[in-house]
Amino acid sequence: MNFSRSPGLRRLNLMLEKMGFISKDQKEQILNAVDIVQLIGGYVQLKPSGKNFLGLCPFHQEKTPSFTVSPAYQNYKCYGCGEYGDAIRFIMEIENFQFKEALQYLADKSGIEIKGLSQRKPESDTQSGINQCLRRAFDFYRGNLTKASAGSAIWKYIEGRQISKPVIETFQLGYVGPGWTQLHDLLKAGKFDTPIQETAGLVKKGEKGGYYDRMRDRLIFPIRDVQGRVLGFAGRDLGIKGPKYLNPPETDLYKKSGILYGVFEARDEIRKNRSAIVVEGYLDAIRLHEQSWSEAVATCGTALTNDHIRALKRLGADSVFLLFDGDKAGIAAAEKSAELFLENDVDSRVVILPEGLDPDDYFKKYGQDDFKTLLDQARYDYEFIIDRTKGRTDGTGIEFQKKAVNDMIQIANRIQDQIKKELFLSKVASDFRIDRSNLNQIAKFGKSRPVRSSTVQNSPNITISFEKRELPEVKLLQYLITHPQSITLTRENVKIDDFSRKDLSRLYTRFLELSDDEYVSLKPQEFPEFFVEFNTLITYLLQYQIEYKGPSVSRKRDSGSASDTEMVSLQQEYENQLSSFSEQSLMFLIRRLKKRRKTSEIEKLYHAPRDQARSTVIQLSNKRKRNISI
Numbered sequence: 001m002n003f004s005r006s007p008g009l010r011r012l013n014l015m016l017e018k019m020g021f022i023s024k025d026q027k028e029q030i031l032n033a034v035d036i037v038q039l040i041g042g043y044v045q046l047k048p049s050g051k052n053f054l055g056l057c058p059f060h061q062e063k064t065p066s067f068t069v070s071p072a073y074q075n076y077k078c079y080g081c082g083e084y085g086d087a088i089r090f091i092m093e094i095e096n097f098q099f100k101e102a103l104q105y106l107a108d109k110s111g112i113e114i115k116g117l118s119q120r121k122p123e124s125d126t127q128s129g130i131n132q133c134l135r136r137a138f139d140f141y142r143g144n145l146t147k148a149s150a151g152s153a154i155w156k157y158i159e160g161r162q163i164s165k166p167v168i169e170t171f172q173l174g175y176v177g178p179g180w181t182q183l184h185d186l187l188k189a190g191k192f193d194t195p196i197q198e199t200a201g202l203v204k205k206g207e208k209g210g211y212y213d214r215m216r217d218r219l220i221f222p223i224r225d226v227q228g229r230v231l232g233f234a235g236r237d238l239g240i241k242g243p244k245y246l247n248p249p250e251t252d253l254y255k256k257s258g259i260l261y262g263v264f265e266a267r268d269e270i271r272k273n274r275s276a277i278v279v280e281g282y283l284d285a286i287r288l289h290e291q292s293w294s295e296a297v298a299t300c301g302t303a304l305t306n307d308h309i310r311a312l313k314r315l316g317a318d319s320v321f322l323l324f325d326g327d328k329a330g331i332a333a334a335e336k337s338a339e340l341f342l343e344n345d346v347d348s349r350v351v352i353l354p355e356g357l358d359p360d361d362y363f364k365k366y367g368q369d370d371f372k373t374l375l376d377q378a379r380y381d382y383e384f385i386i387d388r389t390k391g392r393t394d395g396t397g398i399e400f401q402k403k404a405v406n407d408m409i410q411i412a413n414r415i416q417d418q419i420k421k422e423l424f425l426s427k428v429a430s431d432f433r434i435d436r437s438n439l440n441q442i443a444k445f446g447k448s449r450p451v452r453s454s455t456v457q458n459s460p461n462i463t464i465s466f467e468k469r470e471l472p473e474v475k476l477l478q479y480l481i482t483h484p485q486s487i488t489l490t491r492e493n494v495k496i497d498d499f500s501r502k503d504l505s506r507l508y509t510r511f512l513e514l515s516d517d518e519y520v521s522l523k524p525q526e527f528p529e530f531f532v533e534f535n536t537l538i539t540y541l542l543q544y545q546i547e548y549k550g551p552s553v554s555r556k557r558d559s560g561s562a563s564d565t566e567m568v569s570l571q572q573e574y575e576n577q578l579s580s581f582s583e584q585s586l587m588f589l590i591r592r593l594k595k596r597r598k599t600s601e602i603e604k605l606y607h608a609p610r611d612q613a614r615s616t617v618i619q620l621s622n623k624r625k626r627n628i629s630i
């Protein structure tokens with residue numbers, strides 16, 4: 001059915017358009033205006049193949065092309081991963097846009113005005129003012145550089161830094177002279193209000209109330225988003241007056257934590273290779289582009305963040321090289337960044353440049369082949385982190401090593417991907433020569449730092465010795481820690497003297513001092529620190545490595561000895577009950593504890609004087625009748 005032919009539907013359509021919905025007509029209008037081959041060709045290298053075009057799929061990694069674009073049907077399909085769709089779908093996928101964003105993008109590209117869209121997401125006056133202001137500043141900076149004479153300070157600087165003309169063009173570098181209000185005056189003359197100039201991050205208020213240009217006597221680096229829109233400017237000082245590099249201030253447009261310098265210039269290469277190189281400085285990124293690594297981007301004067309990683313992922317980077325200066329600060333930054341990548345599901349490899357060089361200096365001394373070798377030899381983030389940590393602890397005492405292992409475990413606990421976490425822990429275990437299962441247990445339940453009496457190194461098998469009759473109380477406490485929501489029901493049913501072990505009853509007493517709400521808000525891994533006086537015991541309980549060691553020598557009358565097989569099956573029975581929280585499991589544990597408690601009381605009585613025994617047995621059997629409901 002054609003919507004526009006039926007008057008009723010046509011009215012409905014218009015109404016929906018007015019309300020900001022996209023009508024089928026508008027969608028068709030946009031799709032008709034877009035040439036899908038040209039559009040996709042901007043992202044993927046396409047070659048004619050019969051009636052269609054063929055290229056490497058931007059949505060999955062492949063070596064032989066299976067990504068087909070059909071001009072006749074104006075759609076695409078990948079025979080490798082199954083992705084298919086029209087131009088809108090393609091833009092949504094590749095730019096990580098919502099439906100409407102993709103429509104707007106395509107409409108802008110083909111010069112179509114869409115009522116519904118522009119009504120729904122109008123660019124505010126301020127917003128468009130800022131954009132125009134930035135654009136004006138961009139033209140001003142660019143013009144200054146192209147107009148500057150060959151022997152001028154800026155060109156001398158550029159020659160000294162050996163920045164080639166093609167990359168100046170690619171990165172659209174600019175220049176501003178030493179004056180205080182050149183840009184400000186220009187923008188005022190162009191009817192841009194001072195507040196707009198300030199919001200755009202271009203001018204600053206002086207102490208006497210006047211405004212002056214933020215950038216003076218600097219080489220200018222325009223920072224653009226992935227679509228090439230100018231977000232702000234950074235500047236390299238030509239003299240020695242101010243800070244060497246001036247980064248743009250945070251504005252509505254420019255949020256430094258998520259912005260990568262060079263992302264517009266690098267995006268095609270990143271998409272093509274599904275890989276990126278992240279460097280620290282503006283000139284580092286430029287230098288790499290010049291040396292034909294055009295997938296290089298830079299964090300703009302900040303440490304790498306999760307937002308940066310997300311931006312790289314959106315561009316389709318599956319693997320990232322982190323390139324850092326070989327000095328102390330560079331290596332420290334490399335470690336932090338590698339950790340961040342490890343926590344996210346993007347592979348990263350760390351490249352530390354030799355001799356404390358930065359990328360810019362590196363290429364003055366070494367060639368492209370050397371750099372390629374460096375990339376090939378780069379260690380994966382997890383290897384790098386463990387090697388660095390191991391290197392620091394070599395030849396140190398056990399306490400220091402213990403701390404290092406704890407740090408590694410905390411990193412492991414932040415790794416989202418389970419397989420990655422496993423691989424990481426395997427390497428930690430083998431490098432630090434620790435029993436793998438212990439490491440797993442610690443990692444599962446949090447820090448091991450509170451373990452004071454036994455370090456991971458000198459006691460690789462952290463175990464707690466207890467007797468069979470104590471199993472119920474140990475298991476109940478474990479359950480209380482691993483499932484804090486158990487507290488209410490336990491409080492109602494279990495008394496402090498239901499525990500026979502002094503340490504366990506003291507711990508339980510401590511638990512009961514908290515309100516239910518307070519207790520439930522605790523996470524299992526927080527227990528050792530929250531109840532710091534019990535941290536050793538709690539850590540033992542958390543590790544689940546409770547092992548039956550037979551009757552202890554110190555106890556004369558042990559009633560709980562059991563054969564190994566009996567113990568194993570008992571343990572198993574508990575494990576089955578304990579894996580997740582349910583009232584039923586909790587009541588199972590409470591009943592076990594109560595039953596064990598009574599049995600041991602009765603057993604005790606056999607050794608008590610006869611008269612006392614008889615009266616207590618009667619009391620006990622009455623009590624048991626009362627408790628039968630449990």
Ligand SMILES: [Zn+2]
Nearest residue numbers: 057060078081
């Ligand atoms: Zn594919």
